[in-house]
Amino acid sequence: MEKKQWNENWEVGQIVATDYATARVFAGYGIDFCCHGEVALEKACEQAGVSVAEVLKALDALEPNKEVAGGFAAWPLDLLIDYVLKIHHRYIRRQGPVTLALLEKVEAVHGEAHPELHELHVLFVESLQELEMHLQKEENVLFPYLLELFDASEQGRYIEQMHCGTVANPIRVMRMEHEGEGNRYHRIAELTNGFTAPADGCNSYRLLMQELEDFVRHLYEHIHLENNLIFPMAVELEEKWVR
Template identity: 55%
Template structure:
């Protein structure tokens, strides 16, 4: 059971507020924080060329940022606009044409698959970094890197939970009420 108090609040948010939160907190956070973390990761790898696990973790983080960029664009340009249309149809108690790709469940499945891939990737990063542990002799830059990567991962898990467990099921319910196939 997840005890994050945000989840209980978000369960009662309308779709437009939930999407705004995801966009402004999570999508913006990925774009704002990811490049700086990657730069710090690269510096750490350069300073510790013998630590092959760190280099692998850095490469995985870089791959994640590339994949997340595409993922966020799909959400922002395809899925979220349709969910907002569903929300408006619900507010106005009217029907809506189906999504251009059929059911909203189709792009949701793609997003959930992407999410699962990121969960697995960050589990590997955590494993490679020994759960972001730092030894007593670690320099400040390395300590901050591990803290930032852990925070990035935790925010990503929150992002995924908000979408998979709250927003996406809401979208399916709204589609069931307002779209005729």
């Protein structure tokens, strides 16, 4: 993959869509590349309180992603949807309850000394409940139509408009829910001091912080793939292949 020359006018979501390795840089500087991926790098750096020159230097120091030419941006719509379903939806349903059980164990032992664990518990339970409803909307409403739309484009035929009127309507809802989760996990990061166990935290406490950080990392990739790749592709295909 040819190395890109980034500048402050690139949208952060566009940068990550082009080379997902850049997500590590943005995460390190606290720059939101998924829920607000449409923001230009200069503005995103200003909002995060970091130097755009420093971030550009870190981006330029990255080696280009050699795993897949073009990264996720080179994948067709059906493959991206399949990846989200089989990697991210399964991960949330498998790992969410495991992390919650660990959180409840840590809260029972350390909750008195660290009352922030109680708010953390409430937030994580809310997240799992909201995410399950979100996944069901994708699986039962949005993704089946997007796959039908993709198949139509491959076969060069038109299809009828979605029962919601346009794909922009459910996409708008999905984006709003993504932003809600982003805000929730921003608060979780604050409560946990950036997913860092306190000095008196036991091994389970440290494991919990690692599990939560991994959960957020997966969630942000999930949101990035949808907001910055799947949804724009869907809108473009609808313009071409829906009567």
